Amino acid sequence: MNEILSIRHLQKSFQERKAVDDLSFDVQRGEILCLLGPNGAGKSTTIRMIGGMYPYEKDTLFYEGKSLHTCRRKFLHEIGFVPQDIALYEDLSARENLRFFASLYGLRGALRKERINEALELAGLQDRADEKVKRFSGGMKRRLNIACAIAHHPKLVIMDEPTVGIDPQSRNHILSSIRTLRDNGMTILYTTHYMEEVEEISTRILIMDQGALIAQGTKEELKEHLDAKQTYVMEVENLQPHHLDAFYSIEGVQEIVQQDTQLRISTLKNVENLDEIIRTALKQQLVIRRLNCESINLETVFLELTGRRLRD
Numbered sequence: 001m002n003e004i005l006s007i008r009h010l011q012k013s014f015q016e017r018k019a020v021d022d023l024s025f026d027v028q029r030g031e032i033l034c035l036l037g038p039n040g041a042g043k044s045t046t047i048r049m050i051g052g053m054y055p056y057e058k059d060t061l062f063y064e065g066k067s068l069h070t071c072r073r074k075f076l077h078e079i080g081f082v083p084q085d086i087a088l089y090e091d092l093s094a095r096e097n098l099r100f101f102a103s104l105y106g107l108r109g110a111l112r113k114e115r116i117n118e119a120l121e122l123a124g125l126q127d128r129a130d131e132k133v134k135r136f137s138g139g140m141k142r143r144l145n146i147a148c149a150i151a152h153h154p155k156l157v158i159m160d161e162p163t164v165g166i167d168p169q170s171r172n173h174i175l176s177s178i179r180t181l182r183d184n185g186m187t188i189l190y191t192t193h194y195m196e197e198v199e200e201i202s203t204r205i206l207i208m209d210q211g212a213l214i215a216q217g218t219k220e221e222l223k224e225h226l227d228a229k230q231t232y233v234m235e236v237e238n239l240q241p242h243h244l245d246a247f248y249s250i251e252g253v254q255e256i257v258q259q260d261t262q263l264r265i266s267t268l269k270n271v272e273n274l275d276e277i278i279r280t281a282l283k284q285q286l287v288i289r290r291l292n293c294e295s296i297n298l299e300t301v302f303l304e305l306t307g308r309r310l311r312d
Contacts, residue, residue, distance in 0.1 A: 004029045004156055004187050005050070006062040012045050012054060012211075019045040021211035027156070032178065032188040034198045037208035038306055043191045044084065046208075047160045050189075051081050077105060080149035080186075082159040086141050087148075090134040094125050094144050097133060098151055105152035119147035122177050139170025146174065150181060157181060159190045163197065175201055195299050205298075209306045222301045229254060231294040231304070232277060234263045237287035246284060250276050257303065264294070266304060 005027040012020040020042045027033050037043045049056045052072070061068040063075045088097050098116045107115055120126050123143040133141060142162060150157055159178075163171045171194075178188055178201055192198060198205060198219075205222060207215040215222060244256050247263070252271025257264040267273055281288055294300055 002028050008060050010060045012049060018211050023213055025206055025213060027189055029187055031203040032182055032201050034202040034205050035191045041208040042211040043208055044160055047158060047191060078155045080154035080157040082146050082149045082162045084160040086145050088133050088141060091132060093130045093132055095129045097148055101148040102151045107152060115151045119151040123147040124173055139166040142166050142170060156187045161191050199298055207305055215305050223296050229266050230269050232265045233292055233294050235261055235290040243284050246280050
């Protein structure tokens with residue numbers, strides 16, 4: 001079995017709002033699986049259910065083929081969890097924090113000391129190991145937060161937006177450390193709001209919207225989703241919702257997304273209709289301020305699937 005974690009028909013509601021809606025996916029051993037979605041898509045709720053912070057129905061979460069209800073203790077001992085909120089003791093040093101968390105996983109003596117030194121090296125904090133955490137920058141705290149989660153060498157590391165609000169240098173250090181963890185045999189489940197992080201570290205991607213899984217695959221597979229299409233991005237003045245109907249009547253037009261004064265018109269590649277798109281805009285007395293053909297990247301795929309940018 002190559003799946004280390006399996007989710008089957010997972011659901012979660014808050015009052016009348018469904019935060020997670022019949023969600024199913026697998027996490028494969030040795031991969032960096034990035035979970036993407038706009039705000040409110042259900043990413044963090046999913047992560048918190050996996051981590052045990054929210055209740056879940058029996059036989060919806062499986063670890064190494066067994067229901068978490070039957071192996072919860074083993075699961076918690078063999079994973080590392082990096083929460084979105086920093087979970088450190090500010091009045092302790094970095095080394096003392098690591099010693100505390102390593103002890104929770106049963107590490108003692110020389111092995112604990114060795115693992116602490118490894119974690120400090122991964123976080124780039126060897127020279128600051130004995131300073132109190134309250135003197136650390138936000139980026140240093142984020143790096144230590146990860147170090148505390150991996151000192152016991154977990155099989156699976158779950159990271160919920162671990163780079164929020166930090167400087168570029170710390171972000172680059174964290175992304176590099178994540179690749180190192182994977183090279184050392186760990187599996188990573190990672191949520192983020194930064195598309196450039198997904199481009200850099202992911203081996204596979206899941207896209208969620210409104211609590212449901214709407215697409216999954218490698219970067220290349222998701223981009224192939226749009227390979228038969230091209231997208232024109234047009235900035236116009238005087239745009240009203242009723243103007244969209246005229247564009248939909250053009251041959252080859254598949255989808256139109258309006259954001260304020262911007263139109264994204266997705267059309268089949270084998271249909272030459274740019275002249276007709278321009279004529280249609282002018283007939284409706286729309287003033288075209290900018291028009292270009294958009295190249296296919298992950299941001300394009302995400303916007304095509306959800307109608308929103310990742311950070312909206």
